[in-house]
Amino acid sequence: MxxxxxxxxxxxxxxxxxxxxxxxxxxxxxYGMKENKIVIVIDADSLGVIEQSTKKIMSMEGVxxxxxxxxxxDE
Amino acid sequence: MxxxxxxxxKFSAAIAAASAIGLDLPLPKGIEAAVQADKWVKGVCRYxxxxxxxxxxxxxxxxxxxxxxxxxxxxxxxxxxxxxxAPILYASDRAKYPLLRKGDEFVRISWxxxxxxxxxxxxxxxxxxxxxxxxxxxxxxxxxxxxxFISKVFKGGLxxxxxxxxxxxxxxxxxxxxxxxFGKDEPMGAYDDMYHADCFFLIGSNMSEAHPVIxxxxxxxxxxxxxxxxxxxxxxxxxxxxxxxxxxxFVPGTDLAILNAMAHVIIKENLSNKNxxxxxxxxxxxxxxxPPPKIDKMTWDDYVKFLDEYTPxxxxxxxxxxxxxxxxxxxxxxxxxxxxxxxxMGLNQRTRGVWANNLVHNLHLLTGxxxxxxxxxxxxxxxxxxxxxxxxxxxxxxxxxxxRLIVNEKxxxxxxxxxxxxxxxxxxxxxxxxxxxxxxxxKSDIKCLWVACTNPGQSLPNLDxxxxxxxxxxxxLVVSEAYHPSRTSELADLVLPAALWVEKDGTYGQSERRxxxxxKAVEPVAxxxxxxxxxxxxxxxxxxxxxREAEAKKLFTYKNTEAVWDEIRAASKGTAYDFTGMTRARxxxxxxxxxxxxxxxxxxxxxxxxAKYGDALVKKFDPQADDIxxxxxxxxxxxxxxxxxxxxxxxxxxxxQYPFVLTTxxxxxxxxxxxxxxxxxxxxxxxxxGFLEINPKDAQKIGVKTRDKIRITSRRxxxxxxxxxxxxxxxxxxxxxxxxxxxxxxxxxxxxxxxxSKQPEFKICAVKLxxx
Amino acid sequence: MTKIIIGLIMLVAIPAVSMAVVKKHPAVPSDQAxxxxxxxxxxxxxxxxxxxxxxxxxxxxxxxxxxxxxxPASERCVGCHAVQVAGTAEGHKIKQKNCWACHDGHSLxxxxxx
Numbered sequence: 001m002x003x004x005x006x007x008x009x010x011x012x013x014x015x016x017x018x019x020x021x022x023x024x025x026x027x028x029x030x031y032g033m034k035e036n037k038i039v040i041v042i043d044a045d046s047l048g049v050i051e052q053s054t055k056k057i058m059s060m061e062g063v064x065x066x067x068x069x070x071x072x073x074d075e
Numbered sequence: 076m077x078x079x080x081x082x083x084x085k086f087s088a089a090i091a092a093a094s095a096i097g098l099d100l101p102l103p104k105g106i107e108a109a110v111q112a113d114k115w116v117k118g119v120c121r122y123x124x125x126x127x128x129x130x131x132x133x134x135x136x137x138x139x140x141x142x143x144x145x146x147x148x149x150x151x152x153x154x155x156x157x158x159x160x161a162p163i164l165y166a167s168d169r170a171k172y173p174l175l176r177k178g179d180e181f182v183r184i185s186w187x188x189x190x191x192x193x194x195x196x197x198x199x200x201x202x203x204x205x206x207x208x209x210x211x212x213x214x215x216x217x218x219x220x221x222x223x224f225i226s227k228v229f230k231g232g233l234x235x236x237x238x239x240x241x242x243x244x245x246x247x248x249x250x251x252x253x254x255x256x257f258g259k260d261e262p263m264g265a266y267d268d269m270y271h272a273d274c275f276f277l278i279g280s281n282m283s284e285a286h287p288v289i290x291x292x293x294x295x296x297x298x299x300x301x302x303x304x305x306x307x308x309x310x311x312x313x314x315x316x317x318x319x320x321x322x323x324x325f326v327p328g329t330d331l332a333i334l335n336a337m338a339h340v341i342i343k344e345n346l347s348n349k350n351x352x353x354x355x356x357x358x359x360x361x362x363x364x365x366p367p368p369k370i371d372k373m374t375w376d377d378y379v380k381f382l383d384e385y386t387p388x389x390x391x392x393x394x395x396x397x398x399x400x401x402x403x404x405x406x407x408x409x410x411x412x413x414x415x416x417x418x419x420m421g422l423n424q425r426t427r428g429v430w431a432n433n434l435v436h437n438l439h440l441l442t443g444x445x446x447x448x449x450x451x452x453x454x455x456x457x458x459x460x461x462x463x464x465x466x467x468x469x470x471x472x473x474x475x476x477x478x479r480l481i482v483n484e485k486x487x488x489x490x491x492x493x494x495x496x497x498x499x500x501x502x503x504x505x506x507x508x509x510x511x512x513x514x515x516x517x518k519s520d521i522k523c524l525w526v527a528c529t530n531p532g533q534s535l536p537n538l539d540x541x542x543x544x545x546x547x548x549x550x551x552l553v554v555s556e557a558y559h560p561s562r563t564s565e566l567a568d569l570v571l572p573a574a575l576w577v578e579k580d581g582t583y584g585q586s587e588r589r590x591x592x593x594x595k596a597v598e599p600v601a602x603x604x605x606x607x608x609x610x611x612x613x614x615x616x617x618x619x620x621x622x623r624e625a626e627a628k629k630l631f632t633y634k635n636t637e638a639v640w641d642e643i644r645a646a647s648k649g650t651a652y653d654f655t656g657m658t659r660a661r662x663x664x665x666x667x668x669x670x671x672x673x674x675x676x677x678x679x680x681x682x683x684x685x686a687k688y689g690d691a692l693v694k695k696f697d698p699q700a701d702d703i704x705x706x707x708x709x710x711x712x713x714x715x716x717x718x719x720x721x722x723x724x725x726x727x728x729x730x731x732q733y734p735f736v737l738t739t740x741x742x743x744x745x746x747x748x749x750x751x752x753x754x755x756x757x758x759x760x761x762x763x764x765g766f767l768e769i770n771p772k773d774a775q776k777i778g779v780k781t782r783d784k785i786r787i788t789s790r791r792x793x794x795x796x797x798x799x800x801x802x803x804x805x806x807x808x809x810x811x812x813x814x815x816x817x818x819x820x821x822x823x824x825x826x827x828x829x830x831x832s833k834q835p836e837f838k839i840c841a842v843k844l845x846x847x
Numbered sequence: 848m849t850k851i852i853i854g855l856i857m858l859v860a861i862p863a864v865s866m867a868v869v870k871k872h873p874a875v876p877s878d879q880a881x882x883x884x885x886x887x888x889x890x891x892x893x894x895x896x897x898x899x900x901x902x903x904x905x906x907x908x909x910x911x912x913x914x915x916x917x918x919p920a921s922e923r924c925v926g927c928h929a930v931q932v933a934g935t936a937e938g939h940k941i942k943q944k945n946c947w948a949c950h951d952g953h954s955l956x957x958x959x960x961x
Contacts, residue, residue, distance in 0.1 A: 003081070003084045003085055003088050004088065005085075005088030005089055005091055005092040006092060007092050007095060007096055015949075015957040015958070016957060019941060019949065019957075020938050020939075022941075023934075023938075023939065023940035023941045024940060029085065029089075029942050029943070030941050030942070030943050030948075030949070031089040031092070031093065031100060031943060031948060032089075032093055032098050032100055032943070032945070032948030032949060033098070033948060033949045033957065033958045034093075034096050034097060034098040034958050035096075035958060037096045037098075039089055039092045039093045039096070039098060039100075039948075040092075041085045041088050041089050041092075043081075043085060069088070069091050069092040069095055070087070070088045070091040070092065071088075098948075100945075100948065130929075140922075140925060140926070141926060142925050142926055142927075142929040143926065143927050143929065145929065145930050151927060151928070151929060151930060152927045153926050153927050154900075154901065155901055155902060155903060155905075155906055157926070158906060158926035158927065159906075159926075283899075283901065284901065287900055287901050290900070291900055294899060314899070314901075318899075743901045743903075744903070756909070756910045756912070756913045756914055757905035757906065757909055757910050757914070758905070759910070760877065760905050760909075760910030760911065760912070761903050761904070761905045763877055763878040764878065
């Protein structure tokens with residue numbers, strides 16, 4: 001069951017909209033935000049799901065990039 | 076600190092990402108926040124007349140926190156006072172035991188001794204001097220069940236109308252204003268109107284400090300709505316005045332001229348709604364004050380002629396408010412799609428308070444800005460249950476329950492039948508009002524007085540003479556209080572410890588006709604008892620001592636508050652209030668309900684007097700009406716009254732000897748006489764004591780700066796206060812709150828009162844200032 | 848396994864992570880206004896929604912004596928914002944328990960909007 005953190009980079013002023021969209025994804029936890037970067041953790045059933053979630057976030061309005069930072073596989 | 080492996084992983088991941096962008100993530104005390112409360116109980120805030128819904132959070136049988144009710148009108152919001160309600164229950168000065176005065180000391184006695192003494196004193200006095208030798212002074216903070224019950228005891232049981240309450244000091248002018256204009260008391264609109272108004276007219280109200288959560292809605296409407304105008308008429312530059320599109324400032328007490336001038340402009344510029352006026356209003360003028368007042372019917376032409384002299388120029392001359400502002404206000408008022416007015420003590424606590432209320436109603440009737448969403452004339456209430464318990468429930472000395480009057484023979488007979496007391500039992504003469512009652516107590520015409528849930532020893536105007544009267548050894552004063560000492564309980568002969576807020580259950584009715592049930596959440600501290608319980612025991616023993624045990628058993632025995640509430644609902648049946656359908660069971664589920672609620676399947680009434688917007692009683696009382704009907708004014712053909720009221724200034728304006736006006740009022744952090752709020756550490760820290768607000772130009776003339784001591788003197792008393800020099804009060808005006816028990820500002824205020832409402836003029840008296 | 852160890856090392860090695868310790872406020876007269884020393888924060892607060900609604904310093908930070916909280920946890924916000932804290936509010940279904948991770952403490956603005 002992997003856990004993966006990432007930084008979501010967003011457009012100026014898109015914070016509220018992106019946070020709202022992220023909040024509707026049940027496997028995402030938002031941990032904080034600084035300037036135009038949001039810290040999230042994806043808590044998923046498989047690496048495939050993590051990949052899917054990352055793709056979904058990339059396609060959100062206001063998102064300019066998703067940068068994975070840390071991944072682990074909980075054995 | 077407990078972490079599951081998974082939580083640790085997640086947090087490590089987050090930290091890694093956070094550090095990559097320089098974001099500080101504090102180490103959590105535990106990832107899941109500790110549960111604060113294990114049970115939530117629905118209730119209502121203990122403070123102002125906004126009546127915010129709350130949930131009280133319990134842990135281990137104690138109230139530990141409070142949160143706003145997200146499903147009530149306040150949408151989960153509270154003000155700074157409501158947020159910190161929990162500590163008031165556990166304050167160290169909670170009254171714990173019955174106390175009897177012995178000289179200068181108080182001695183603890185048992186409840187049995189206390190009741191026996193109280194009953195014997197009242198009984199003796201009634202037997203020797205008649206029922207009018209005893210009295211009760213109640214409160215807009217008591218539950219409806221308590222106010223209704225004690226009113227039944229005095230009026231129906233003892234046959235005396237010596238019962239009045241502190242809403243006489245705050246809402247009486249609004250109540251009489253509604254009755255003289257519309258035939259029945261209480262606003263016809265609702266808070267919902269604020270979401271639809273295009274123009275807000277605020278006068279004599281510091282909403283941002285006195286009704287903050289209501290201000291939240293107004294501010295939101297102004298921000299989100301398109302071209303929404305906010306007009307604030309206030310001699311002080313309050314926060315809400317600073318947010319206004321138009322701030323009208325004027326010499327205190329000259330607002331009647333301004334209101335008439337606005338009507339003048341509306342008529343002269345053809346902005347009135349002649350159709351509405353013709354269909355729904357009559358005109359009246361008081362030609363002789365009497366008493367009783369002699370009132371003549373007038374016509375539209377009489378009204379226009381009457382307003383001729385109230386030009387904007389005349390109003391500017393009288394009030395100092397620029398005529399351009401008056402004209403602008405009038406135009407915005409009349410021409411906006413929907414205009415709502417809000418006022419509070421600035422209009423009510425005046426010797427012409429009723430007239431001021433009438434003149435605001437006039438503007439709405441003249442323009443048809445009434446009885447539809449966003450258009451209403453709305454009186455803001457000060458206390459949490461002045462409306463529900465004292466005005467509607469009929470505690471005041473001239474009232475019977477639910478719109479009935481002492482002077483009306485038919486109403487008296489109706490209540491005598493309803494209560495099951497002999498015909499003629501109810502005294503046909505209205506009793507003394509608050510100030511009159513305390514004057515009678517001073518003179519020992521009233522020998523035994525029971526004061527419950529209020530603090531007249533701090534809140535009466537011209538305070539010193541009434542404090543002396545309460546101290547007198549010739550009379551017997553019983554005080555039911557949650558705290559001891561309060562500035563009243565310290566003067567008592569007998570102190571009864573009272574259960575506070577959620578230590579007892581009952582019903583509160585706030586400004587927008589919303590009745591709400593407050594559930595009992597915790598047991599009272601020590602030996603404190605709910606007032607209703609004490610009243611029931613007192614009534615039974617007293618009436619029995621007068622030889623009427625059977626009557627006591629039949630009339631004054633109730634199993635619980637719900638039994639009283641069922642009788643109250645029945646008393647409202649068939650009246651303009653009719654909330655027969657508002658059962659306790661429904662109130663427990665609902666987040667308050669707005670009356671009328673005539674049947675158990677009726678959802679409640681958001682707007683009154685309009686069939687189109689859902690008032691079921693229009694069809695009942697005025698079947699011919701197609702939409703709007705002021706059915707409370709049957710004698711006037713279901714029409715509201717536009718009153719020809721001349722401008723008259725205050726009883727004691729500033730003069731050469733006392734060149735400043737003192738206005739008293741509220742501040743955000745505290746409520747009423749501070750017995751509750753000064754017990755909350757955060758509120759006390761935010762506002763540790765009362766101070767005197769003074770305009771910078773005036774401060775310079777006297778030679779004071781902020782924190783300097785200033786002596787303030789009126790014809791009645793003198794006080795030293797700390798100055799706060801701030802550009803809020805206009806020149807010539809000083810302002811102080813009445814919350815601080817150590818700064819009894821009411822020793823300065825005047826006890827002159829409105830001839831119609833008997834409400835004192837707290838807002839204006841003349842003072843002089845010196846650096847101390 | 849190695850990735851988990853790396854993660855833990857990072858957790859320990861990060862220097863500037865603030866601790867949620869309870870600091871004491873220096874002794875001040877109990878009637879001294881907060882803004883006398885904290886003018887900058889007070890000005891930012893004044894222009895914020897909390898400033899408009901009278902949610903004064905004491906609401907978040909307590910008094911300076913009995914209850915002092917330099918950096919309040921979300922429990923302090925429950926009075927008015929219970930649904931946001933629970934993460935169930937419409938438009939705010941965020942399970943973040945630390946409001947200040949996104950909202951500036953005094954302006955209340957989202958960090959990205961600064």
